Each structure stands twice: as C-alpha cells, then as structure tokens.
Amino acid sequence: MKVGIVGLGFRLGYLAHVFSVVRPDFEVVGYVDPDSAGLAYMAQRGVSPGTRYDSLEGMLETARLDLLMVGSPNVFHLEHIRIGLEHGMKIFSEKPVVVDLEQTLALARLLSDFPSDQLMVGFVMRYAPLYQALKRVQADNMLGPIASIEAAEHIAPFHGAFFMRDWRRYTQYSGGFMLEKCCHDLDLYNSVVGARPARVASFGGRRSFIPENRPENWGANDTEVYFRKPSGWLGTDEVFESDADIVDSQTALIEYENGASLAFHANSNVADQFRRFCIVGARGMAEGDFIRGFMKVHDARTSECLVDSRFPRSTALSLHYGADEQMAADVYDHVLDGRPLPVSAIDALEVGLLVYMIEQARRTRSVIELADHWIAFDNALGRATVRDGVG
Structure with a gap:
C-alpha cells in the first residue's frame, strides 16, 4: 500500500x-x-x-x-x-x-x-480489546437497556502539561481540551447507549496549570515531568503560565434521546491516572478501566459476577491498550479489501457535534438542547440520519 x-x-x-x-x-x-x-x-x-x-x-x-x-x-x-x-x-x-x-x-x-x-x-479506542469485549457483553444482553453511565478520563501531569505547551492549547486550532482528548471516550459511550444526545450541561476551567500552582511554590525544584512529552508546532516551555485558552478539568452531563444519561469527568493533572467507566443497565452492570486493564460484569438480580477479565495497558506497538495495531490492520484491510470498520465518519461528526455543545454549555453555564442541531446536521447530510459501520 x-x-x-x-x-x-x-x-x-x-x-x-x-x-x-x-x-x-x-x-x-x-x-x-x-x-x-x-x-x-x-x-x-x-x-x-x-x-x-x-x-x-x-x-x-x-x-x-x-x-x-x-x-x-x-x-x-x-x-x-x-x-x-x-x-x-x-x-x-x-x-x-x-x-x-x-x-x-x-x-x-x-x-x-x-x-x-x-x-x-x-x-x-473502538479497536481496543476491552471495548470489543464490552460490545460482546452488550450483544449477549447481559446489561439490558442502558439506564446511566459514569465515566472519566484522567491523565497524568506530564500529559496535561503537554496540552499547555503544544498547539493544542489554543481552541482555535484544537477545538478545545475535551474535543482533542475525550472525543474517543464520548464516542464509545454514544455507541453503548445507541441513541443521540438530547441535551447537555457542563462545568470546568483551568484550576491546576496556573501560576500559583507552580511546583517551586511548594519547594519542589524538579520540573522534568512537565517536559517529558515533547511539544511540536507553536510549542512553548511555559506550563503554569501558559497562554493556553483551554481548560484542564471539566465535567459534562448528557441526557440521550432514549432517556439514558452519562456523567463524564475529565482532568489533566491526575497523580494516578485512570480511564474508567461504570455502565448500569436494567439487567446488569459493567465496570472497567482501560488504563488499569480490567472489566467486570455483574447480574443486577443476583449480584453474580458474570465476567472478570484483564486487558493489556499497552503492547510492544500500542499506546492505546492494544488498539493501535488492530486499527492499522483493519484500516489496511478496509482500503484493499473493503473490510467493514467499527466506526465511521458520521459517528465522528456526531460525537464532535456533542462536544461542541458541551463546550457551549460550559461557556454559557446553561443546559443546551440539541434537537435543532441534529436537524441541521441531517439536512447538511442531505438524507435521514445514517450510522455507517457497526457503530
């Protein structure tokens, strides 16, 4: 190729x-x-x-x-x-x-x-072994209709500092912190719920990477951790006094058209990072963590543990829990042989629209209704909503 x-x-x-x-x-x-x-x-x-x-x-x-x-x-x-x-x-x-x-x-x-x-x-993330296992659990009806989800993506200080130093610190180039970093996760939960978001609320700001929190103020002189991940275009050495206009922590509340809800929390200065979820359905509950590498499923009636699985945090090739090499193989086969993929451009646009509305809700401190935006989106597509791929 x-x-x-x-x-x-x-x-x-x-x-x-x-x-x-x-x-x-x-x-x-x-x-x-x-x-x-x-x-x-x-x-x-x-x-x-x-x-x-x-x-x-x-x-x-x-x-x-x-x-x-x-x-x-x-x-x-x-x-x-x-x-x-x-x-x-x-x-x-x-x-x-x-x-x-x-x-x-x-x-x-x-x-x-x-x-x-x-x-x-x-x-x-759609190619991660943990996510694929979660979708099999859902297909086997262990969860039933989804009622609510609690989820988080929490990244370590070295990664958060990278966002303060890279071109991603400017919303005009990146679209903002939650879009750049958390669209993966929100796409997964959109897929699990199986419905479009109907309304959102959000709160957040820059609380960690600010001048008064410089390590020197605590008597710490070793700042190597904040430069461990190199910056690229428009890079800067400033971390706590960065000219970034993105947030470093944010929460979002989402209600879906089918009545399910999601509470999502993102933070970019977490000492022991995790990327976890708790999905509660009428028949069962799935909880897991991509970074800590586990998933458990319990039956709602009996509390019996139906699934207790472990997954890799990384592999020889993958930075994303074994997903990068699977994505490479599947994309390659799709280009040459037409193999179906687990996510489409339409899925990507839909989660993007969700995140823009989350940002608007944060800025305006209001609940944003999405119905009119979905009408505009479908009109732009020129057809009724289509979810390509497995979604």
Missing part, C-alpha cells in the same frame, strides 16, 4: 511505524508538512517518509497513492479532507475530524457527495 501524509506530526510518525510493522508492504511515498515533528521518530525506527512535497495538491497530482493520511492540526483537517476527496482518495484522518459546528456542517455537506466509506477517522 502506497501512502501519502499531510501533517507529519508525532501521532502520524508513530502510526506510520505501527502500520509498517503490522503490514510490511505499507510504504509512505510522500508527505506535506513545513515542520515535521514526526520525522525523527520515523528515522529512529527505519521508516522512510518518502518525498517531501510543498503542497497537498502537488503530492496528489504527482504520487500514486492508495491512501491519504491526514495528521495536520485539527483546524486544517476539513481543507485537507476536501482536497483529498476531490482527488478521489481514500482518506484516513486523525481525530477529531473537525473543530467546530460550522466545520461539522461543511464536512457533512461534502460527504453527501462522496461514498460514505471514503473517509475513515482514527477513533482508535
């Missing part, structure tokens, strides 16, 4: 390595990026980036490609996807696919003119 990359940052540099290990005939033949943060990672692992092109159009018109991978800063995804679609390319875009409601509707209108599977989005 011959691949071109636009936006060769850390993530796609890493994924290029994963794809090349999983499928040895995976070949990056060219890339477009004025400042490629992922080049060093690829070089260390013997993965060639191919030819550097000055423009995406130039690469698409010169190189013979089977797949275009989009890893540019989020705000540029829409334009790069548009160019790729218009050149007839199969496209894999990193998440989040776009950054705001305007871009969501624009991409929905664009996708209405192309085959639904021409765009793939890197919601890697």
